[in-house]
Amino acid sequence: MSLGITVSASLAVSQPARAAAPWEFWPEANAFLSLSPQTRIFLDAAYADGKESDHAALDLGAYLDISLKPIKRKLQTLDWQRSRYFWARIGYDRVYKVTGRTGAEVTENRGIVSFYGKALLPAEVVLEVRVRADLRWIGEDYSTRYRVRSEITREFTVLDHTVVPYFNVEWFYDTRYDGWARTLYQIGSEVTLTTHFRYEIYLARQTDRLPKDSDLNAFGVNFKWYY
Numbered sequence: 001m002s003l004g005i006t007v008s009a010s011l012a013v014s015q016p017a018r019a020a021a022p023w024e025f026w027p028e029a030n031a032f033l034s035l036s037p038q039t040r041i042f043l044d045a046a047y048a049d050g051k052e053s054d055h056a057a058l059d060l061g062a063y064l065d066i067s068l069k070p071i072k073r074k075l076q077t078l079d080w081q082r083s084r085y086f087w088a089r090i091g092y093d094r095v096y097k098v099t100g101r102t103g104a105e106v107t108e109n110r111g112i113v114s115f116y117g118k119a120l121l122p123a124e125v126v127l128e129v130r131v132r133a134d135l136r137w138i139g140e141d142y143s144t145r146y147r148v149r150s151e152i153t154r155e156f157t158v159l160d161h162t163v164v165p166y167f168n169v170e171w172f173y174d175t176r177y178d179g180w181a182r183t184l185y186q187i188g189s190e191v192t193l194t195t196h197f198r199y200e201i202y203l204a205r206q207t208d209r210l211p212k213d214s215d216l217n218a219f220g221v222n223f224k225w226y227y
Helices: 002-014
Strands: 023-034 039-049 056-067 086-099 103-120 125-138 141-154 156-158 161-174 179-192 197-208 214-226
Touching (some): 039 086, 056 103
Parallel strands (some): 023 214
Antiparallel strands (some): 056 086, 103 125, 125 141, 141 161, 179 197, 197 214
């Protein structure tokens, strides 16, 4: 299983592009604030060049995560997200265009609704499927983007720290173009250092088909705080 994931991800990330694909750095920071055993607040700040638009953008978001009562036994992990078979996320994103001369200006307001479901596979591998709708106001124009992501994870313990490698593929349907506009591949790992802090590193391959063909590679780092 792990060999297949590695090979598939390597092909996705390193396959020859129609033209030489640029590399970008995608830093991100998250904060998770527990409200109750069933709910938490998720705050997100992410910077990227080419991930959400053709220019550098700062994405700031606030969300409410809601755990729905499982119909099966609890997954054998203490992690809030990985221990739930079914949960939802609703929230709001504000995307800023970042330029050297003008600083930052709002380019998009976005409402988000997501649902997550899991299945336990052999060898303690977990399959998670996420369906998400982005309700987008770009300037004065409204559109919707539908996103479907399939992810495989496996939890390990290394030197008393939890390590979770993963591989996922996400497909984007954009109503502005009435078609499947983008595919995003990611392979990476999350490492738990303390009860309150984790970090995640990954490689990404982004392939856009609409409104034009383009490719992008990225190295991402995500720092996560839990309270």
